[in-house]
Amino acid sequence: MLPYTNFTTYLQEKAGLTDNDITQLPYLPALKRFRKGQSLVNSGPVCKDIFFVEKGLLRQYTIDEQGKEPIIHFAPEGWIVSDRSSAYFNQASEYVIDAIEDSEVVMMNEAFINAASELSKTFRENNHRALHNHVRQLQKRIVQLLSATAEARYLAFLARYPNLCLRVPQWMIASYLGITPESLSRVRKDLARKGFK
Amino acid sequence: MLPYTNFTTYLQEKAGLTDNDITQLPYLPALKRFRKGQSLVNSGPVCKDIFFVEKGLLRQYTIDEQGKEPIIHFAPEGWIVSDRSSAYFNQASEYVIDAIEDSEVVMMNEAFINAASELSKTFRENNHRALHNHVRQLQKRIVQLLSATAEARYLAFLARYPNLCLRVPQWMIASYLGITPESLSRVRKDLARKGFK
DNA sequence: CGAGCGCTTGATTGAGTTCAAAAATCGTGG
């Protein structure tokens, strides 16, 4: 049995590889464990890998001029995170990816992606589709940041990442929303007062 | 001679088609003219085309719940705009694209993109590269909206779209930055006072 | 058990909004 059930399911159901395809892959990517707080990649070097979260929870963030750490993404089990444009343009990554919980991560490198792409048209197409979907999510987030209040953005976070609000420290959610931890605390208090949940 | 010099240059220099490739295309996309204020596409229908701006200036925006119109992109000559994920997922587009100036636009449909992709590996690769680059720009904008002040965002706008600040009405720039026209007016006044430009 | 971290709460400050009105610019028809 393979050491990663979520990843296998992903290859079959999301990425569109058949069982036969999988046996024909030259190798399967390694599973690595990361402790809470540990970094998978730092900003600086080129980020070559694509990470599939088998178990646990990752975050991706950058460090801006004022030393703030705005969070781009959270990635719980079954999600993927990477800085593909860093690999693509062979440029230094501006993002850090680290573990919010003890995590198990499947490290897909370019070679694996290429091999799977050679093998299966569906895999290629799904990859492309995922990229388009990513663009759409990013645009939605921009629209939201342009026009929605802190409260609306928090509610959107809850909808986008169900069951994550208890696993992610509040100060990180605040950073994802572009507000301070104090403000988020007040937003939540207000929602509670209004009888939310 | 072809009716669009910018688009031809784009096909050759950016998209990587050789002169020979171009003669082998089954057809070349149509050039359409749009008057200032006219819409190319509305939110609602699926947005199937990809627009290359031969001349003029377009904007892409959405309409949110409060009736605000946050602007996603500006596209002057030589730029491309579309809602590819709408075409890709065959879903209603949430965005409107209209002309800020009288414009000439090359309408590339899926068939043309597919034909060019068949013909040239470079075209395919450049397309993919452009998509990655797009993702990178979107992420940068998110980081900026999360952590930068109105002034910093305005300066970033000036850097990203050189020579556009005189062509785009200020209230639209304000909408792109996520602030009110009044606030932008004050940001500019402040910058002038500080001796900017 | 103590130190540190995360969350809350309060008081104050500040960036940006809202509302209102004047000034400047643009567009169009005569």
Next chain:
DNA sequence: CCACGATTTTTGAACTCAATCAAGCGCTCG
């Protein structure tokens, strides 16, 4: 080409949401 109305930009004043600063509480982990 000018004039007039409409739109855009500017300015002012009051206000609001969220940031900052500061203190206190509770939990966890060494």
